[in-house]
Amino acid sequence: MSCPACFRGTVHDGEPTGITTKLHGLDTYVAEPASGNPPKGIVVIIPDAFGWDFVNIMLMADNYAKKKDYRVYVPDFMKGTAAQLWMIDTFKKVDAKTSWWDILVKPFYYLKLIYGFISFIIPNRPGKSFPKVKEFFENLRRNEAAHLPVGAAGFCWGGKHIVLLAEGLKADGKPLIDAGFTAHPSLLKLYSDIEKMRIPVSFALAETDNQISLPHGEEIRKIVEAKPEGQKGEVKIYWGYGHGFACRVDTKNDDPKGAVEAEDQGLAWFEKHFEGIEY
Helix, strand or coil, rough: CHHHHHHHHCCCCCCCCCCEECCCEEEEEEECCCCCCCCEEEEEEECCCCCCCCHHHHHHHHHHHHHHCCCCEEECCCCCCCCHHHHHHHHHHHHHHCCHHHCCHHHHHHHHHHHHHHHHHCCCCCCCCHHHHHHHHHHHHHHHCCCCCEEEEECCCHHHHHHHHHHCCECEEEEEEEEEEEEECCCCCCCCCHHCCCCEEEEEEEEECCCCCCHHHHHHHHHCCCCCCCCCEEEEEEEEEEECHHHCCCCCCCCCCCHHHHHHHHHHHHHHHHHCCCC
């Protein structure tokens, strides 16, 4: 999570339509199927550094629920310690090259960003955060998802947790997740984390990403495509995009096509792997 791109991007326009509740001890955003039909599965979104109440993630949850009749949860796995949105604006100031003043004040902005990064990463490193994620999914499987398939979608920081969940952890003899999707994941141990996966995971990777380079992406592809049936994954490379494209793309000034396609990639993966599951 040391990459600056993890904190760059834009805040999207829109008004989330779901509700906020308390679920298994965590504040959680909930999006229900817009059709009014019973949910045919549950998808849990594990967000990027900006957390569960980042409007971009809430709008994505609404899309998941609307497009495929899923109930979608976005829990506060960070428990109030997500990265602050001012970091996005501060990075824009760091990148600005319009005047001598921009250059003069950059050291101040860099110090501010270092503070923001440390405040986020110390309480949210995987060793501290994954036990909370695992506990939530265990409770979910034993309750709301006792008879429903479960998918998990993770972005940047959340991607690490998707890969860990995919090791095949269980509750009451059932896998915590039936399928996983991750876009531009961070913090992975390459390639041991990938080799341990036993649940099918779909990867949406960027052409330019210092967390996962193109050679890394191709090696991940070889590993997941060589897994046994029922565990095979997939990798799609998004050419012309960088880290964070699936959840923080500038929809006004850049082409949002990659973000839309990545969203549909994840949904198609869940549709494929939810089919025929009965508990």
